[in-house]
Every structure is written in C-alpha cells, then in structure tokens.
Amino acid sequence: MQISPKTFRNIGLIGRPDKSSVIETLSLIHDHILSLGLHPVFDTETAKLVPYSNTQTVSRHLLGEVVDLVIVVGGDGSLLHAARALVKYNTPVIGVNRGRLGFLTDITPTEVIFKLDQVLKGEFQLERRFLLEMEVRTNNETIYDAIALNDVVLHSGRSVHMIDFELNIDGQYVYRQHSDGLIVSTPTGSTAYALSGGGPILHPSMDAIALVPMHPHTLSSRPIVVGGQSEIKIKIRENRVLPMVSADGQHSVSLNVGDYLHIRKHPFKLMLLHPPGYDFYMACRTKLGWNQDFDSFQQQD
Numbered sequence: 001m002q003i004s005p006k007t008f009r010n011i012g013l014i015g016r017p018d019k020s021s022v023i024e025t026l027s028l029i030h031d032h033i034l035s036l037g038l039h040p041v042f043d044t045e046t047a048k049l050v051p052y053s054n055t056q057t058v059s060r061h062l063l064g065e066v067v068d069l070v071i072v073v074g075g076d077g078s079l080l081h082a083a084r085a086l087v088k089y090n091t092p093v094i095g096v097n098r099g100r101l102g103f104l105t106d107i108t109p110t111e112v113i114f115k116l117d118q119v120l121k122g123e124f125q126l127e128r129r130f131l132l133e134m135e136v137r138t139n140n141e142t143i144y145d146a147i148a149l150n151d152v153v154l155h156s157g158r159s160v161h162m163i164d165f166e167l168n169i170d171g172q173y174v175y176r177q178h179s180d181g182l183i184v185s186t187p188t189g190s191t192a193y194a195l196s197g198g199g200p201i202l203h204p205s206m207d208a209i210a211l212v213p214m215h216p217h218t219l220s221s222r223p224i225v226v227g228g229q230s231e232i233k234i235k236i237r238e239n240r241v242l243p244m245v246s247a248d249g250q251h252s253v254s255l256n257v258g259d260y261l262h263i264r265k266h267p268f269k270l271m272l273l274h275p276p277g278y279d280f281y282m283a284c285r286t287k288l289g290w291n292q293d294f295d296s297f298q299q300q301d
Contacts, residue, residue, distance in 0.1 A: 010038075014074075015078070025096055041058055044059050104272065126271060131148060147247060147266050152246070154244075155246070156241055163239050164177075167211070169226055177218070183212040187204050190202040199223045233262055236260075
C-alpha cells in the first residue's frame with residue numbers, strides 16, 4: 001500500500017474514556033483537522049466523551065473501513081485495543097501519549113499539532129507490526145480465538161499454584177514445564193509484560209517470537225526466541241487449578257485438561273506511523289531509564 005498526503009482525507013479519532021486530558025487533546029486535534037479542510041470521524045465510544053453533537057461517528061470495529069488514518073489518544077493499552085479492531089482494514093495508525101510508558105503512542109501532547117502536520121504532509125516512518133492469533137481447541141474443535149499485538153499469556157489466574165503444560169514448536173517437542181505460566185510475545189510486546197518477566201528486547205523489525213517462562217520450577221528454563229513463522233502448540237496437563245489464557249491482557253479464558261493452545265502469526269499487520277525522528281533505541285533510553293545513572297554522574301561532574 002502506497003501512502004501519500006493525499007491519502008489522508010477522513011481521519012478517525014479514538015480516545016481512552018477515563019481521562020479528562022484525553023478529551024482536551026482529542027478536541028484540539030478535531031478542531032485542527034477541520035481547519036485543514038479534512039474530515040474527522042469519532043468512534044462511537046469516544047464520541048460520548050467530546051463536546052460535539054454534529055460530528056460523524058462510526059463503531060470502532062467499522063472505523064477502519066471508512067477512514068484513511070486513525071489517531072489514538074491515550075496509552076499503549078488504548079492503541080492495543082484499537083489495533084485489534086483496525087488491523088484487518090490495513091488502516092495506518094498513529095498514537096498520542098496520554099498514558100505512562102508510550103512505546104506505541106510516541107507523540108507527546110505538547111507537540112501533537114506540529115507532529116500531526118508532519119504526518120499529514122507525508123513526513124513519517126512506517127512500521128508494519130505483526131500480531132499473534134491464538135486458538136483454544138478441545139477435541140480438535142476451536143472453542144475460543146483472539147488476536148494480540150503484544151502477547152498471549154498462559155497463567156494460573158489468581159492461584160499461587162504452578163501449572164503443568166507441554167510445549168511444542170513446529171511439531172517438535174520442546175519441554176514439559178511447571179511454572180506460573182508462559183508469555184508468548186511479539187517484538188512489539190517484548191518491551192511490555194515479557195520484559196518484566198525477564199525476556200529479551202526484540203527490535204520491532206525482527207520476524208521473531210519470544211517465549212518467556214514465568215517463574216519456572218527449573219531454574220535452567222530460559223526465554224526462547226523462535227522464528228516469526230513458528231507454530232506454537234501448548235497442551236494443558238493435569239493441574240490443581242484451571243490454567244487461563246489471555247491475549248493482550250483481555251478477558252482470560254479457562255483451559256481444561258487436554259486442551260491445546262495454538263499460537264501463530266496473524267495474517268494481517270498493523271501499519272504504525274511515526275513522525276520524523278522516531279528512534280526505537282531512544283525510546284528505550286527514555287522509557288526504560290537507560291543511561292540514567294551515567295547521565296546523573298556526568299551532571300555532578
């Protein structure tokens with residue numbers, strides 16, 4: 001898909017519903033889009049927040065069908081939610097950070113108009129981020145499926161008991177493990193939950209999947225990085241508690257003994273736009289506090 005400034009005529013707006021600062025930024029962007037002669041479109045949930053009564057609204061699941069670009073105002077969680085709804089339409093997305101870390105929503109509110117104008121003029125970096133799709137199968141029948149931009153997490157719910165499962169990759173047996181669970185992460189998700197679990201940081205351009213054990217009973221169980229085309233299959237064994245699985249921290253689903261969890265790359269990719277000057281390693285330095293002690297030491301000198 002070729003993207004040019006002429007592409008962006010209808011612009012979707014999505015915001016996190018529980019922050020007044022989000023409403024301020026959405027209103028600023030909305031008014032600026034109108035001043036440029038472009039057409040803003042709110043998703044229906046966001047439209048309930050803003051002080052406009054005559055603007056076009058569309059459900060979030062259909063927004064990608066009617067707009068050329070979507071601006072998400074909020075935290076990375078807001079963009080994750082939007083990405084799952086928009087990815088099948090191949091609609092480009094940019095994020096304005098009103099959350100905490102902001103690895104995905106990387107435009108700050110103070111520079112939003114300047115950065116937005118750059119993007120609308122065609123000055124941006126385009127990344128295609130892949131997602132994971134997962135299926136829960138019972139007796140070879142799919143009973144639940146979901147997609148995730150960050151990760152699929154097998155976990156023990158609120159229980160303190162470890163869970164027992166088997167891992168296969170591309171039809172090859174890897175191990176049977178007792179642990180609190182397993183994080184299956186995309187490169188995008190490698191700076192999220194997988195990072196706090198001791199997993200590696202994967203550059204967004206990598207075609208790879210990280211599997212990060214959560215507090216494994218065997219200390220030699222370490223994170224594994226496999227190719228992005230890998231087929232991952234997890235079999236649930238007898239457990240004292242019912243294991244659960246969630247995609248991007250969405251609603252968790254209980255798994256029964258003998259159930260299989262199948263995870264693979266989703267066929268569609270998220271088109272994520274960054275303004276000029278975006279630098280993944282700079283984001284890591286800023287968000288993760290790299291160089292912090294060294295910079296403080298230099299200032300003292």
